[in-house]
Structures are given as C-alpha cells and as structure tokens.
Amino acid sequence: xxxxxxxxxxxxxxxxxxxxxxxxxxxxxxxxxxxxxxxxxxxxxxxxxxxxxxxxxxxxxxxxxxxxxxxxxxxxxxxxxxxxxxxxxxxxxxxxxxxxxxxxxxxxxxxxxxxxxxxxxxxxxxxxxxxxxxxxxxxxxxxxxxxxx
Amino acid sequence: xxxxxxxxxxxxxxxxxxxxxxxxxxxxxxxxxxxxxxxxxxxxxxxxxxxxxxxxxxxxxxxxxxxxxxxxxxxxxxxxxxxxxxxxxxxxxxxxxxxxxxx
Numbered sequence: 001x002x003x004x005x006x007x008x009x010x011x012x013x014x015x016x017x018x019x020x021x022x023x024x025x026x027x028x029x030x031x032x033x034x035x036x037x038x039x040x041x042x043x044x045x046x047x048x049x050x051x052x053x054x055x056x057x058x059x060x061x062x063x064x065x066x067x068x069x070x071x072x073x074x075x076x077x078x079x080x081x082x083x084x085x086x087x088x089x090x091x092x093x094x095x096x097x098x099x100x101x102x103x104x105x106x107x108x109x110x111x112x113x114x115x116x117x118x119x120x121x122x123x124x125x126x127x128x129x130x131x132x133x134x135x136x137x138x139x140x141x142x143x144x145x146x147x148x149x
Numbered sequence: 150x151x152x153x154x155x156x157x158x159x160x161x162x163x164x165x166x167x168x169x170x171x172x173x174x175x176x177x178x179x180x181x182x183x184x185x186x187x188x189x190x191x192x193x194x195x196x197x198x199x200x201x202x203x204x205x206x207x208x209x210x211x212x213x214x215x216x217x218x219x220x221x222x223x224x225x226x227x228x229x230x231x232x233x234x235x236x237x238x239x240x241x242x243x244x245x246x247x248x249x250x251x252x
Contacts, residue, residue, distance in 0.1 A: 077179040078177065078179065
C-alpha cells in the first residue's frame with residue numbers, strides 16, 4: 001500500500017525535475033539576443049531622426065521584434081513573456097526603464113539640449129543592454145525554474 | 150487531529166501534474182513540444198488534455214507554425230490556481246512526512 005506522504009514527496013520531486021527540464025529548454029541563441037539588442041538600439045537611434053526616418057526605423061525595429069518572436073516560438077515550441085512573475089519581471093522592467101532613459105537622452109539630442117553625438121553611444125548602450133539583458137533574463141528564468149517549489 | 154489537504158482530482162494524475170507544471174512556466178506551449186517533454190504518445194496527451202479542458206484548466210488554440218496548423222496549449226487562470234493549491238497540498242503533506250521521518 002502506498003504511503004500518501006511518500007507519494008506526495010515523490011510527486012514534488014517529479015515536479016522539480018520537470019521544471020529543471022524546462023530550464024534546459026530555455027536557451028536563446030546569440031543571434032536572438034543580438035537581434036533584440038539591435039531592435040532596442042534602432043528605437044533609441046530613431047528618436048534623433050527626422051519624423052519620416054524615425055517612423056521608418058521604429059517600424060523596422062517593430063518588424064524585427066515580431067520576427068524574433070515568431071522564430072523563438074518556432075524554435076522552442078513555447079513562448080514565455082518577459083514580464084512573467086518572479087525575478088524575470090524585475091529584469092524585464094529594469095531593461096525597459098533603461099531603454100526609456102536612453103530614448104529620452106536621444107530625444108534630448110533631437111531638441112539640441114544635449115550634443116547630437118550623444119545618440120550614438122546611447123544607441124550602442126541599448127544594443128549592449130539588449131544583448132546582455134537577455135542573458136541576465138535567461139539566467140533569472142533558469143534560476144526560477146531550479147528553485148525549490 | 151490533523152486535517153489532510155484536499156487534492157485536485159483533475160490535476161492529481163502524474164502526467165496532468167507534469168503538464169500543468171510545464172504550462173505554468175510558459176505562456177503557451179505547442180502540443181508536440183509538450184508531448185516530447187512529457188515523453189508520452191499523442192493519444193495519451195490528448196486524453197489528459199481533454200480532461201483538463203473539460204475542467205476548464207487548459208485552453209487549446211489552433212495557430213499556424215512553420216506553415217502548418219498546430220495546437221497550442223494554455224493553462225487558464227483556474228488551471229493555474231488549481232495547480233498552485235495542489236502543489237501547496239502536496240508540500241503540506243510532504244512536510245508532515247518530513248516531520249514524521251525526523252522524529
């Protein structure tokens with residue numbers, strides 16, 4: 001006869017194994033991370049361009065983001081929102097806030113409040129943040145999955 | 150006298166519990182991916198999904214992927230709630246086991 005307590009412990013163990021398996025499947029390729037970084041950089045860069053080019057570049061960045069979303073789903077067979085509960089949400093919010101700040105810096109350059117060249121390092125920082133931010137997010141997700149239930 | 154926690158009979162079978170755990174960690178998952186990760190056949194997964202769908206715990210959505218129509222599985226709010234409370238019940242029970250074992 002099965003001991004319900006032992007069975008419960010076994011089921012919890014199996015659940016943890018499933019979550020760890022899930023953590024192993026969450027792998028972003030370098031080109032996905034680079035793609036996200038480039039989209040972020042483009043959005044920051046666009047803020048200091050004439051209206052037509054600004055909308056054009058932002059549309060290209062949005063299309064790039066949609067492409068990465070579709071490719072990611074196809075490759076992994078699942079989708080995880082960046083804003084999912086847990087430490088991943090904090091990472092995602094931090095990235096978004098930093099991109100907003102860089103967009104603001106770029107917009108200040110557009111209105112000649114800061115020198116125009118400031119846009120370039122801001123855009124480069126956004127690219128780097130997208131690239132490394134994805135890595136940080138991925139590690140946070142894996143840590144969440146490996147954490148004891 | 151201690152009261153034992155109530156288990157959700159829909160989620161309790163191991164395959165459904167594992168499926169709920171998978172779906173709880175994503176927004177949606179393709180049928181084939183879930184099948185491969187659980188190492189079960191199409192028919193077994195379909196059978197369990199039907200039970201979970203009937204209970205309102207899982208929603209199925211058809212969408213194209215790679216030019217082919219695929220089924221995507223989503224854990225509903227009710228499903229998520231049921232999964233969390235079931236895990237809590239398991240933990241409570243396993244905790245009792247731990248106390249007993251250490252005493």
